[in-house]
């Protein structure tokens with residue numbers, strides 16, 4: 428089922444953040460029906476830096492391709508501002524779609540953008556963003572590719588103006604609306620009351636961010652259709668990494684940490700080593716059969 432079809436069915440779609448092929452495959456194995464390729468998590472893990480517009484279009488495209496090579500799970504890709512104006516958006520949408528994005532999210536921040544949960548954000552004029560959404564819709568090769576329009580306007584213009592912007596972006600052709608960083612349950616409900624009947628809505632859960640954390644079930648009841656937990660995995664892994672390195676530094680051994688780690692064979696299971704090696708062997712056997720004239724005669 429395409430993500431577009433799934434959006435017409437009941438129940439919220441929970442899309443956990445991923446930032447590489449390993450996290451994408453582990454999340455898929457856990458059972459999630461869609462994944463969110465988080466720009467923040469790429470910045471945190473690849474650059475060890477904040478989500479302030481440092482990651483380039485080509486770097487994200489690379490990650491999409493590597494995730495796609497590993498899992499077929501629908502992938503919602505964070506394209507930040509589209510890396511420039513409407514013409515940059517065109518190129519971004521074409522490239523990300525080719526690499527395997529299922530949905531592409533474009534936001535209305537000025538450049539350089541910053542994480543929606545940091546202070547001092549600013550937004551471009553509504554008309555300019557409408558042009559960028561139109562460019563995104565026109566640039567996609569397939570109707571199956573969804574365009575997610577995000578507005579960051581709550582912080583600078585308030586919820587009412589952010590909702591008006593989202594309505595304009597829907598009119599421009601956006602398939603999914605994402606009003607970033609409501610600061611209370613009341614504001615989350617204001618968003619769903621105004622926009623729930625217009626387009627499927629996306630809610631963003633950032634642990635310690637501006638929006639109070641709710642479960643996917645609660646957000647589904649409020650009227651959200653997609654719930655992302657974009658940076659949670661980077662926060663969980665960063666904490667594990669700190670504790671792991673501190674333990675190794677103190678003890679000069681990984682043994683005290685062993686019950687919190689996969690061992691060699693457990694990780695090999697996670698990354699599919701036995702299955703891959705078996706496939707390699709099967710190809711070797713096929714190659715040998717093809718070289719062996721007796722095998723050909725027998726066939």
Ligand SMILES: C[C@](O)(C(=O)O)[C@H](CC(=O)O)C(=O)O
Nearest residue numbers: 465466467542543633657658
């Ligand atoms: C959704 C988001 O754009 C992301 O990059 O994943 C971020 C999330 C985060 O910083 O944890 C955001 O701006 O909300």
